[in-house]
Amino acid sequence: RGRVSLRGALISGLKPHTIARAGLGFVPEDRQIFPEHTVEDNLVIGKKKGPEGQDEWPIKRIYDVFPLLEPLRHRIAGRLSGGEQQMLAIARTLMGNPALLLLDEPSEGLAPIIVQRIGELLRQLRSIGSTVLIAEQNMHFCLGLASHATVIDKGQIVYAAGIDELKANDAIRRRYLAL
Structure with missing residues (x-):
């Protein structure tokens, strides 16, 4: 029940592609990368202009923010570690230039050192003005970010x-x- 709005527009009940075009970028709990494609293919698949035509996340910036992904750009995504897949899922979503980045359980199933890296990445995104909403059960992870x-x-x-x-x-x- 209820209503969901994004940037003042009601998005409740809209089709997922319409919600994405409105500016919501979603990183699901299970990452949903394309395992048979390369890292770079996954990034290109996610590329689109933002809701106001912005292109704030070109691939060069993605590799600047996610330096671990650049040397892996030709690797098949299904062969990445869980942490690398999580970074890829976040990076792919950013390629869509979202106004709001929604992450579902971003620390789920990851080693503590990888959770720390994901936390650092999310702090960096916050510091550059990205709006991030996290649905997370790991409160220790959230307390240092939110x-x-x-x-x-x-x-x-x-x-x-x-x-x-x-x-x-x-x-x-x-x-x-x-x-």
Whole structure:
């Protein structure tokens, strides 16, 4: 139930390609890369102009922000590690020049050192002005990244505030976040 809007426009019920054209970039939990294609093919497949015709994420910038991907550009994507696939999934989504980047469980199933790298990457994206929304159960991962937090329990929002307020709220942290 409810309504979802993006940049002031209602997107609830729209087809996925229409939502993507409106500016939402989605990185699914299972990454959904094209395993039989190269890294660079995956990036090119994701390329499109942004909702206002912008092209802020050309392939050169992708390789600047994701330096680990450039030497792998000719590798078959299905042969990448889980962390490399996650970086590829994020990079491919950025190639679509989204106004909002939505990540579903970006730390899921990754080694701690890779989770740290993904966190660094997301902090870098935030520092250059990208808007990122993360759906994540790993609160330790989120606490160092987020500016705001919403805690959902059984489908209901039970808490929403700035991340500093969440860090200071022992009752909410103990009850819902096991911190």
